[in-house]
Amino acid sequence: MIRAELDPTFMEKKRNKVLWEVISKNMKEKGYNRSAEQCKCKWKNLVTRYKGCETIEPESMRHQFPFYNELQAIFTSRMQRMLWVDAEGAASGSKKKAVHLSSDEEEDNEEISEGEKGSSRKRIRKGKAVGGASCTSGNSNSLRETLEDFMKQQMQMEMQWRETFEARENERRMKEMEWRQIMEGIENERTTMDRRWGEIEEQRRAREEARAEKRDALITALLNKLRREDM
Secondary structure (H helix, E strand, O other), rough: OOOHHHHHHHOOOOOHHHHHHHHHHHHHHHHOOOHHHHHHHHHOOOOOOOOHHEEEEEEHHHHOOHHHHHHHHHHHHHHHHHOOOHHHHHHHHOOOOOOOOOHHHHHHHHOOOOOHHHHHHHHHHHHHHHHHHOOOHHHHHHHHHHHHHHHHHHHHHHHHHHHHHHHHHHHHHHHHHHHHHHHHHHHHHHHHHHHHHHHHHHHHHHHHHHHHHHHHHHHHHHHHHHHHHHH
16 A cells, blocks of 8 residues: 555656655554565565466456455556556657656566556557657547557456456355355254254153152052051
């Protein structure tokens, strides 16, 4: 989150040592004692894992790399800023202000240039080449089309992710319902067994009481007979 807030500044500054120190300070304020070098190393590892998710199915991304959506949002926002800068420069007919990339950002951009980002970066370079031509209006239209294509791709990816998420959520709900039904069946079966055991226990006690009464009656009859004989 802290790195995402400072991403525009990282794109403008050539040297970023101070920025990593700022991130380290913000981390310490949140209770995480991390040095600037540790934060920088962690960011590189996250970018590397993000690159590895390009060959993974969408439904397994959340399990393989839980920060995929956060990094995708950072790089998507960065790409949109670059496209808008190119579009504004072409529309005004003037040379746009260069965006200086730090050494870390150059490596990051090289890593994400493959896969889905590769096609967009190629279109950006094509837009820059056309920007040197005399036809400013045609260049502006090309950049707008590039931006629209990029946004369409992002929307399609978002829709696919939502469909996958909804399918997994429905599957989870179905399994939860099945689990609840199984647990209710087990609970009902246990209640029935307890009730039957109680009935059997009551019957056993009744039989014991009946036998005890018969035994007592028999003993009493014998004692009475013996008394009569003695008399």
